[in-house]
Amino acid sequence: MSKLILLLFSPSCKPCSNNPFFVYNRVMKRYDDVIDFHGHSCPGLALGYRVSQRALKELKNRSEDEEIVAVVENNSCAVDAVQVMTGCTFGKGNLIFRDYGKHVYTFVRRPSGKSIRISVIWEKPVGTKEEKKYWDLYANGDRSKKVLEFVHSRKAARTRQILDAGDDELFAVTKGKSMLPPEAEIYETIRCAVCNEMVAEPKAQSQNGRKLCVPCFEQKGTKR
Ligand SMILES: [Zn+2]
Ligand SMILES: [Zn+2]
DSSP: OHHHHHHHTOSSOGGGGGOTTOOOOOSOOOHHHHHHHHSSOOHHHHHHHHHHHHHHHHHOSOOSSSSEEEEESOOSTHHHHHHHHHOOOTTTTOEEEOOSOOOEEEEEETTTOEEEEEEEOOOOOOOOHHHHHHHHHHHTTOOOHHHHHHHHHHHHHHHHHHHHSOHHHHEEEEEEEOOOOOOOOOOOEEEOTTTOOEEEGGGOEEETTEEEOHHHHTTOOSOO
């Protein structure tokens, strides 16, 4: 049981590789796979798809475990594509989010440290006055049929443009070697002294010699 608990809270997932049900997937994912995960097609998703294709051209196979680390500088739709395409995921701990609001994506392969930094340079085309009027209506909450039709058709067109563009139109690329972030650690799991729920040891807070989960420590826990 304790081993199971330990694994449940492991940000890494190495034991999966020894699991007979673990399926290796070295096949390049398709845009449809990305839409399946994200829920819809959109320009942001298309950008993330193209960024990931470019990264994998450099770093080869997608990350089954933590062979590749991605540092993403935004939390837009694009990051969902990055997770599906590259295998750098929130759950595995090899997706690092920096809240800079920039369309910049850095990928590092372990153990070599070979890296590629991809900065998106593509800009959406400047619209006409008429188009601007529709975007403004949409931004102000207008969801009438006419406005929605306009927005959907423009988004679909932008998505197509991104999928069809050349790499040079989309990205500024820097290749090099990067310092590798340390691999995810496997943590002990303990029980919170107040709610008795399980918590990863490094996240537990000390209070009067007891170990508490963060919500209980901050008195936001549901069970008292
Ligand atoms: Zn989206
Ligand atoms: Zn608690």
